[in-house]
Amino acid sequence: MQLRISEEITFRKLEVLLAYLEAGSLARAAERLDISTVSVHRALHSLEAGMHCTLFRHEGRNLVPTDAAQVLAEAARNLIADMHQAIRKTREAAGYSAGRLRIGSLFSLTATTVPEVLRGIKLRRPELHVELVPGSNDDLLNQLRQGELDAILTAMPEPEPEIESIVLFEDDIFFAAPADSAYAGKTCIDLRQCAGERFVTLSAGFATYRGFMEAFRIAGFEPTITMRVDDIYTLMNLVSGGIGCTLLPGRVRGVAGHRLQMIPLDSRYAMRQTICLSFKRARERDPNLLALAAACRMAVSTT
Structure with a gap:
């Protein structure tokens, strides 16, 4: 029979457990998490119910963690660290907030517009590694569709449901x-x-x-x-x-x-x-692309 994890056990409650063990009191844990002491107490009680075992002993108004709580906390540290890494890798695979930004550009834009754009993006996100891929309109658009490029600077493409284009200049x-x-x-x-x-x-x-x-x-x-x-x-x-x-x-x-x-x-x-910046519409809220769009607008306003 497959073991089912109780709905009472969540990542948020595990984070509350770790905060309580590290802070040593309900008040300090609540301050660290920016929630109320009642919310901390409720989360710990709910987590204990979901585990079906005792995690704390009551000594007056204090909750003293048991050995079981320490075991769970150690596993929670590893689990949360693994989930953070999984989230980061998943977003990077989709291109969201990755440490690398792949921009395609027409050759003709590399003389003046692209250098200004690259300077602008570095000012906004200095930690970002930017790759520039020159090519033709058709080649760059195909690479954008396939996810090989994050954004392209080209002449205005034909309208597509999945592609967002921002006009820069004519x-x-x-x-x-x-x-x-x-x-x-x-x-x-x-x-x-x-x-x-x-x-x-x-x-x-x-x-x-x-x-x-x-x-x-x-x-x-x-x-x-x-x-x-x-x-x-x-x-x-x-x-x-x-x-x-x-x-x-x-x-x-x-x-x-x-x-x-x-x-x-x-x-x-x-x-x-008509020269424009194009990217996949599903990524219009990606912080890297928002910074790129801002850098493009600034570049064309000063050239």
């Missing part, structure tokens, strides 16, 4: 060409006049690639793409080296260098990227 898309190209000095670019141009672009999983293709759909022709790459800094180097032109978000303007010119698009092709 960014204009520009035509990018070598500084010494025929486009130098133009105030805006009509993509229809670029039908014979060679282009380089990011791979299909990046939000900038989707914007690139949408702009040329509006222009009415399919661009000649000579090369696709998987990070925006390589793409910028290819453009500045004369391999081809492309479309780039304005946030990389500060690191584009003098060999590359970023020119506004004609209003017919104008588009913006």
Whole structure:
């Protein structure tokens, strides 16, 4: 027959037992636990009833612990310590209040936004170990869904029931060409006049690639793409080296260098990227993610 533990025996009552044995009196135990002496006495009496044996002898108004109480207390110390560890490990496995925070980010955000975010999160939670994983919109979103990342900084994803997204800022898309190209000095670019141009672009999983293709759909022709790459800094180097032109978000303007010119698009092709912080909606109260959201808001307000 399986032994059943009485409902009278709880972790809270075991904590009261330990507090009483360590404090030596009902009043000091009550002060330590921030409860009344009546609550301490009631918890000890209920625990004794649940154990079906004597835990205390009455000597006047004092409760003197028996050997049985000492045995139970020793087991309770180990049990409570094990439960604290189990709770910590369980929450860490789910990503809640873990000592590590895994953040995914677009390459283009690592120049200015991400460093500011990382400084902000370290100020709020200095003990937190932060891992940064760069990638494309699609790859990062998949890793978030699988629980491999805690949060991602990307262009706004399509709405999903399980994903919460907080808008951080919007960014204009520009035509990018070598500084010494025929486009130098133009105030805006009509993509229809670029039908014979060679282009380089990011791979299909990046939000900038989707914007690139949408702009040329509006222009009415399919661009000649000579090369696709998987990070925006390589793409910028290819453009500045004369391999081809492309479309780039304005946030990389500060690191584009003098060999590359970023020119506004004609209003017919104008588009913006909405950059946001995304995480699983079930974790919206996670202290680490709350600190991250606060750091993101502060970062974008100062850049």
